[in-house]
Amino acid sequence: xxxxxxxxxxxxxxxxxxxxxxxxxxxxxxxxxxxxxxxxxxxxxxxxxxxxxxxxxxxxxxxxxxxxxxxxxxxxxxxxxxxxxxxxxxxxxxxxxxxxxxxxxxxxxxxxxxxxxxxxxxxxxxxxxxxxxxxxxxxxxxxxxxxxxxxxxxxxxxxxxxxxxxxxxxxxxxxxxxxxxxxxxxxxxxxxxxxxxxxxxxxxxxxxxxxxxxxxxxxxxxxxxxxxxxxxxxxxxxxxxxxxxxxxxxxxxxxxxxxxxxxxxxxxxxxxxxxxxxxxxxxxxxxxxxxxxxxxxxxxxxxxxxxxxxxxxxxxxxxxxxxxxxxxxxxxxxxxxxxxxxxxxxxxxxxxxxxxxxxxxxxxxxxxxxxxxxxxxxxxxxxxxxxxxxxxxxxxxxxxxxxxxxxxxxxxxxxxxxxxxxxxxxxxxxxxxxxxxxxxxxxxxxxxxxxxxxxxxxxxxxxxxxxxxxxxxxxxxxxxxxxxxxxxxxxxxxxxxxxxxxxxxxxxxxxxxxxxxx
Amino acid sequence: xxxxxxxxxxxxxxxxxxxxxxxxxxxxxxxxxxxxxxxxxxxxxxxxxxxxxxxxxxxxxxxxxxxxxxxxxxxxxxxxxxxxxxxxxxxxxxxxxxxxxxxxxxxxxxxxxxxxxxxxxxxxxxxxxxxxxxxxxxxxxxx
Numbered sequence: 001x002x003x004x005x006x007x008x009x010x011x012x013x014x015x016x017x018x019x020x021x022x023x024x025x026x027x028x029x030x031x032x033x034x035x036x037x038x039x040x041x042x043x044x045x046x047x048x049x050x051x052x053x054x055x056x057x058x059x060x061x062x063x064x065x066x067x068x069x070x071x072x073x074x075x076x077x078x079x080x081x082x083x084x085x086x087x088x089x090x091x092x093x094x095x096x097x098x099x100x101x102x103x104x105x106x107x108x109x110x111x112x113x114x115x116x117x118x119x120x121x122x123x124x125x126x127x128x129x130x131x132x133x134x135x136x137x138x139x140x141x142x143x144x145x146x147x148x149x150x151x152x153x154x155x156x157x158x159x160x161x162x163x164x165x166x167x168x169x170x171x172x173x174x175x176x177x178x179x180x181x182x183x184x185x186x187x188x189x190x191x192x193x194x195x196x197x198x199x200x201x202x203x204x205x206x207x208x209x210x211x212x213x214x215x216x217x218x219x220x221x222x223x224x225x226x227x228x229x230x231x232x233x234x235x236x237x238x239x240x241x242x243x244x245x246x247x248x249x250x251x252x253x254x255x256x257x258x259x260x261x262x263x264x265x266x267x268x269x270x271x272x273x274x275x276x277x278x279x280x281x282x283x284x285x286x287x288x289x290x291x292x293x294x295x296x297x298x299x300x301x302x303x304x305x306x307x308x309x310x311x312x313x314x315x316x317x318x319x320x321x322x323x324x325x326x327x328x329x330x331x332x333x334x335x336x337x338x339x340x341x342x343x344x345x346x347x348x349x350x351x352x353x354x355x356x357x358x359x360x361x362x363x364x365x366x367x368x369x370x371x372x373x374x375x376x377x378x379x380x381x382x383x384x385x386x387x388x389x390x391x392x393x394x395x396x397x398x399x400x401x402x403x404x405x406x407x408x409x410x411x412x413x414x415x416x417x418x419x420x421x422x423x424x425x426x427x428x429x430x431x432x433x434x435x436x437x438x439x440x441x442x443x444x445x446x447x448x449x450x451x452x453x454x455x456x457x458x459x460x461x462x463x464x465x466x467x468x469x470x471x472x473x474x475x476x477x478x479x480x481x482x483x484x485x486x487x488x489x490x491x492x493x494x495x496x497x498x499x500x501x502x503x504x505x506x507x508x509x510x511x512x513x514x515x516x517x518x
Numbered sequence: 519x520x521x522x523x524x525x526x527x528x529x530x531x532x533x534x535x536x537x538x539x540x541x542x543x544x545x546x547x548x549x550x551x552x553x554x555x556x557x558x559x560x561x562x563x564x565x566x567x568x569x570x571x572x573x574x575x576x577x578x579x580x581x582x583x584x585x586x587x588x589x590x591x592x593x594x595x596x597x598x599x600x601x602x603x604x605x606x607x608x609x610x611x612x613x614x615x616x617x618x619x620x621x622x623x624x625x626x627x628x629x630x631x632x633x634x635x636x637x638x639x640x641x642x643x644x645x646x647x648x649x650x651x652x653x654x655x656x657x658x659x660x661x
Contacts, residue, residue, distance in 0.1 A: 093560050098617065102576040102608030104569045105560030112566050169574030251565075258563045332569035432566040 031230050031465045038462060039470040042477070049477040049484075058305060061480045062312045068322050068487035069147035072154050075494055076501060080149035080346045086508070087343040094515045095340070103334040106344045113329040113345065115261045116429030117352050119422035121209075121318030123268075123415070124217045124397035126360040128472065130370070131395050132387045133310025134300035134379050135286070136293025138361040140311025145353030148321030149346040154490050157342030157497045158182065159327030160335065173331020174433070175324035175486050176202070176440045182493045194489055195440070198324065201481040202437035203452075205325070208471075208478035209317065210430020211456060212463025214423035216471045217397045219464040221419040224398055224412065235464030239457040241424070246431050246453045254428050261425045264418040265356070271414070272359035275407040279366045286365040299378025301385060313476065316483065318357055319349040323479055324486035328433045337513075339500040360400055367403035369394070396472075431456050519548045522619040522655070524555070524629040525587055526611070526645070534630040535591055537660045541628075542600050550602040552591045553618055554583050558608035580606050612648035619655040627657045 050059045073080065089095060090106045129137040155175065162181040163173025176195040183191025219234040244250045276283060289298070294311075297303035320326055326348060330341050364370070371389045373380045379388045387395060394402050397419060404411040431453065438452040439445075463471055507513045523538045525531040542548040556579050564572070588604040595602035607614050619627045629646055650657050 096560065098607065098609065098614075101560070101614075102556065102558050102572075102579065104564070104572045107561050108564050108569060111563050112569055115563070116566070169577055170571050171573070172570070251568075254565050254567075258565050262563055329566050329569075332566065332572065334573055429566055 030232060031467075034232070034462055034465040035467050035470060038466050038474070042470065042474040045481075046473040046477040049480050050473075057302060059309065059313075061484070062309050062316075064487065065316050065322055065480070065483055066144065066147065066312055068483070068490070069144065069151045071491070072150035072494065073147050076150055076153065076498065078150075079153055079501065080146065080350075083343050083346070087347050089515070090340050090344050091347065095513065097516055100334065104332050106333065106335075106340065109330050109333045109341065110344050110347060111262060112258075112332075112429075113326045114265075114348055114351060115258060115425050116325065116329055116433070117318065117320050117348060117426075118261075118265050118356060119426040120214055120217045120397065120419065121314070122352065122356045122360055123400050123419060123422070124220075125314045125318050126357045127364060127396050127399040127403075129310040129314035130361050130364050131390065131399055132301065133307040134293045134298050134370070134388060135289040135361070135365045136291075136295070136297060136300070136304060136307035137311035137314070138290045138358060138365075139294035140308045141315040141357055141361070142311075142354050144312045144315035145319055145321075145349045145357070148315065148319055148349040148353065151322035151487070151490070152319075152326055152348055153342040153346040154494055154497050155322070155324055155327040155486065156330040156345035157339045157500060158490070158493055159331040160333060160338035160341045161496070161500070163331040171332055172436055172439075174202075174328035174436055174440075175482075175489070176437060177331075178327070178493060179485075179489045182496060183489070186492065186496075188492055194485055198482060198485040198489075199437035199440045201478060201485060202324070203434050203441075204478035205323070205475075205482045206430040206434025206437070207456065207459045208475035210325075210434065211427055211459050212466065212471050213475040214426050215460045215463035216466060218420050218423035221397050221401065221416045224401055225416050231465040232461055233464075235461035238424070238427070238464065239460040242427055242431065242460060243453070243457045245428060246435075246456070247450065257421060257425045257428065261421055264421050267414065268418055269356060269359055271404065271408060271411055272363050275363050275366065275404065276359075278407055282366045283362070286362055289365055290361070299373070299376065299381070300388060301381060315349075315353050315357065317476060317479060319352040320479070321349045322483045322487050322490075324482050325430070325433050328436050329429065337500075337504060339497070339504050342497070363407075364399060364403040367406045369399055369403045369406070427460070519545050520551065520622055520624040521548060522551045522553055522615065522622065522624040522627045523591070524553050524611075524615040524627060524649070525591060526554075526630065531587070531591070531630050534628050534660045535594065537658070538628050539595065539598050539600065541626075542595075543598075548600065550595050550600055551618070551622060551624065552588055552595070552602060552604045553615055554588045554604070554606045555611045555614045556580070556583060556606065556608045557611060559610070576608065579608070611645035612652060615649055616653045616655065619653070624655055627653060627655050629657065629659055631659055631661050 049061050052058055053060050091110055093105060129141060158178040159173045162178035163171050164177055165171050176199045179198060180191045180195040215235055215238055219231045222234055223229065245254045292298060293307055295304050297307050300306050326345055330345050333341050335341060369390050371380045382389045390399055392402055401412045401415050404415055434456060435449060435452055442448040521538055523534055538550055542550060583606045588606055592602045592604050605618055615627060629649060631646060646659060650659060
């Protein structure tokens, strides 16, 4: 024991002496090495996903998402508007049978799915969209959010319909289940292969957008306040806490987060409203900028197409409509009518994108962090010409933080806490989504689950250490790859949803489905 | 005549049971419905994992309530030669007891005096107090 103590003392003394000089250099170069290795390893995948449609500079994947959302909107005759009121009634519990009380309610499923999506996409992602695509990106983001409601509706209905219910009363659901079971039911080939492909991308998405992007931006937010220090330190702390929850089974941490996150969300929207009220005279101007930018670009890279691409990309990344992740979260609901869960889920892109993302965008625009060339009225680009020049050269979460800070000086501190909590809750949610895909591939069992959980924690450290560029590229690519498989399969399965929709609307009209509360 | 007896798993529930027995003994035909409500809100926040296991937990909660509180109560009423049955449900205690009494067409609700005291009952009110204030059926609170 004495020996051990003296060794520890010696090590501590060495570290204390060495850290200021050598170790910091070593740490910085470790970050750089992680960064370089990561960019090299993922480059080909990112390039493929974001390949432009030949002859244009329009990435095919953005087109894919928009076409998907539009097809579902048309196929279900604007279900997101027709059943909007009904969705609210369902969440309020008007149609819940009191005999089923104690099961997961529609509200709970919605809240759980939302805490997985509301997060850095709304704070940092929007800043990236507006920072590159200008205010006009907001317009396209809102449009993508409204259309995305139909994609969510489709995937979440299927998620509940084709989930697995085990004899012990637990459930597993998600695209991998509806793809394989649904294709079998319709007599289509290849369901199993597509389900496996989806699961692979889902694991990558969980490690990318659901993990590395979160860790990366949480670190960026922390250094805003503390000053610069190596990312892997933040990564290790995050990894340790996540490890404690998902491996150590310390549920209390996750429970506390789940309870605090919704209030952080409300606080965030509240603060945005305060900033807007303080600058009420500029709201008209900001809305004008959004519309003008949407169709002219106002000088951003790529013109209005650049704004459109950024808007659609960030909307999809934030609300995950068409990606398939929400279908995993929603499938836990015990309901006789899978379609009711679809109705409830269509509220997510609305809350996430149309409300919260728009708030962030308005705050950034109104705070005038983006520099306008007074002579032309257009936005000025930074030296590299890749994004709009900002007052302090900020991008991502730092830009949002600066925008709030210009109106409420102490808010960056609250935002930092919110970002850390959002990042953490998104990681917990995605660790569950990733795990479901992992167990679909490798079977359920303690050892296989543990392997995934450890990999997940390792990626937190990598994510925090790498710089924003490669992380955001890989995160996007992985999440969008999920959408490639998911939307492709939804085209085949959407007729199943339509049958449900037709039957449900008829019974709703005839009064067979009635409210329990009046 | 139908009587709803609301139990909370505390010893004071015994008094409510005894009181109900004495009323039932004086009437010709009386059905006793023993109700136990597991405090639960559809508007709470849960993790995805908790949701996935919710159905299993619910079954467990119901069977524990049956075993520890409700079944012994029904057995003691039946022993006394009375007709009795049990309902276990999740929800807000006061609202749920009132809903059951109302929909069953009960003529009276019998509950024990609140066992909660101090700060919690000052802040949130006790279930008994809420029931007395809002019930649509006459309520007897047994001291």
